[in-house]
Amino acid sequence: MLCSKTRYFCASFASGSFLRNFSCTSAKPQANSENGRSLVGRDFISLKHFRADDIKQFLWTAKDLKTRMKDNGEIFQPLKGKTAALIFQKRSTRTRMSTELGMAKLGGHAAFMGPEDVHLGASQESFCSKLFSLFNIFARVLSGMADIVLARVYGQDFLDELANEASIPVISGLSDLLHPLQILADFMTLQEHFGYLRGLKIAWIGDGNNILHSLMYGCAKLGVDLNVATPAGYEPDPNITEDALKIAGKTGANFLMGSDPVQAVYRADAIVTDTWVSMGQEEEKKKRIKDFAGYQINRKMLKEAGGNWVFLHCLPRKQEEVTDDIFYSEESLVWQEAENRMWTVMAVMLHLLQPYTPINPMPKFVRG
Known part of the structure; x- marks a missing residue:
C-alpha cells in the first residue's frame, strides 16, 4: 500500500502539476549547498x-x-x-x-x-x-x-x-x-576551441527546452553572454529564466531573450541548437516543424554572426534544424562536442x- 506522500506525489505527477517543493527525510547529508x-x-x-x-x-x-x-x-x-x-x-x-x-x-x-x-x-x-x-x-x-x-x-x-x-x-x-551534463560538454568544447569562455557570446536558436535551461544556468554562473531566440509559445521556463537572470546580474553575464534568430546570432561566437521534436513529443511533430519555420540554422541566418563562429548540436540532428553545409562544415564542432x-x-x-x-x-x- 502506498504511503500518503507517494499517493499525493503520483496524483500531481499524472495531472502535470509537478511538486517542486516535495521532500522527504534524506538518507544522506544534503551537500547541494553553494557554501560547501x-x-x-x-x-x-x-x-x-x-x-x-x-x-x-x-x-x-x-x-x-x-x-x-x-x-x-x-x-x-x-x-x-x-x-x-x-x-x-x-x-x-x-x-x-x-x-x-x-x-x-x-x-x-x-x-x-x-x-x-x-x-x-x-x-x-x-x-x-x-x-x-x-x-x-x-x-x-x-x-x-x-x-x-x-x-x-x-x-x-x-x-x-x-x-x-x-x-x-x-x-x-x-x-x-x-x-547539466550536456552543458559541461559544450563548455569544454568551446574552451578547447577558443581558449576561454568568459568573453564569448553564445546564441541559442530553437526550443526553450531542458538544454537551454541548463545553458542559461551555466552561462549565468560563469558570466558568459547568451542570446536566446525561441518561437512564440516555446519560451524557456519562466522560473528558470528568472533565476538565471538574477545570477547573471551578479556575474555580469548579458542575456538577450527574444524570438528573432537573426538578432540573436548577431556577432555571436557560438551558435547552438537542438532537436525540435524531443523524445515524448512525437505526436507534436507536424505542429512543431510548422511553428519552428524560420529557425533552421543556415548561411543566410549567420551572415551577421561573429567572424569565427562555430556550431554546436547535442545530437541526434534533423535536417530541418540545420543545413548540411553547416552541420558537416569546418565550423561544426559536433563530433568533438559528442566526445567531450x-x-x-x-x-x-x-x-x-x-x-x-x-x-x-x-x-x-x-x-x-
Whole structure:
C-alpha cells in the first residue's frame, strides 16, 4: 500500500502539476549547498546548485583526464573497484556510451538498467504506479550496492527525490527540465576551441527546452553572454529564466531573450541548437516543424554572426534544424562536442566519489 506522500506525489505527477517543493527525510547529508567546498558526495542534478569555481573544477578535470588518457596514453584508474548504476527511463546512445566507457576508463564498472529491467515504463502513469517500489529498491537498495547512480528520466521530480532518498551521489543524465551534463560538454568544447569562455557570446536558436535551461544556468554562473531566440509559445521556463537572470546580474553575464534568430546570432561566437521534436513529443511533430519555420540554422541566418563562429548540436540532428553545409562544415564542432560528453561525465563521477587535483595546468576561463 502506498504511503500518503507517494499517493499525493503520483496524483500531481499524472495531472502535470509537478511538486517542486516535495521532500522527504534524506538518507544522506544534503551537500547541494553553494557554501560547501568539497565536491565529494554531492548530487549533480542542476548547475544552479554549484558555484562558478565548482563548474570550472569539473571542466579543468575533464580536460586533464583527456590530456592524460587520450593525448598522453596514460592508464589512469582511480575508480578501480567502484560501481555506477545507470537508470534509463529515456533511451540515449551517447549518454549510455559516454558513461559506461568513461567509468571503464577510470577503472570502474557500470551496470545499465532500462525500463524493462527496473519495471519502470515509458509513461508517466506507469512511473507513478511503481514509484513506491522505485524509492525503496533503487534509492535504498542501490545505495548499498553501487557507489554512484546516473538516472536519465522524464520528470525532474524523480531525480530530486532519488537524490533525497539515496545515500550515494546521484547524477542527472537528463530530465525534461534540465540537462547539466550536456552543458559541461559544450563548455569544454568551446574552451578547447577558443581558449576561454568568459568573453564569448553564445546564441541559442530553437526550443526553450531542458538544454537551454541548463545553458542559461551555466552561462549565468560563469558570466558568459547568451542570446536566446525561441518561437512564440516555446519560451524557456519562466522560473528558470528568472533565476538565471538574477545570477547573471551578479556575474555580469548579458542575456538577450527574444524570438528573432537573426538578432540573436548577431556577432555571436557560438551558435547552438537542438532537436525540435524531443523524445515524448512525437505526436507534436507536424505542429512543431510548422511553428519552428524560420529557425533552421543556415548561411543566410549567420551572415551577421561573429567572424569565427562555430556550431554546436547535442545530437541526434534533423535536417530541418540545420543545413548540411553547416552541420558537416569546418565550423561544426559536433563530433568533438559528442566526445567531450565522456570526458565531462568522467570528471563529474571522479569528483563526486573522491578528491582529485588535476596535474595539468588549469585552462583559461576569461579572454585576455
